[in-house]
Amino acid sequence: MAKIYTILLLFTFALLVEMNVYGQIAKKNNSVTKTEAIDIADFEMKVFPNPVKSGEYVSIEFANFNSEKEVSISIINIIGKQLLNLEIDTANFKLQVAKEKFPAGIYILKAKQENKIRTVRLNIIN
16 A cells, blocks of 8 residues: 555656646647746635645635636646636635545645636645
8 A cells, every 4th residue: 555655646746847837737848839828826825724634624715816806726636637626706715625526645726817827736635
């Protein structure tokens, strides 16, 4: 069992190393064809507790966020599958981490508002 966790941890690390600051997989060739109008978010995102126990609530708080526009929240597993996508319009939000949908592991929590993106690694434990 420890070998499986070690392999998953190494795979996750390799995947995170390949990710650029926008949460997308970086391409091996560095040829620049055009610039993309994506900003690193000027809003702050706090996620706690992190790690969170499976079945409990995780709080997501935003500071300096535009309350006139909705924020898209996504949770993505380590193989890139989007498990949750929802729209919120509040600076404070609580999300229950359901055991059935989110088993113990490492996930990427991504918040996007207009062209601003913020990502956080979310650890879920038993």
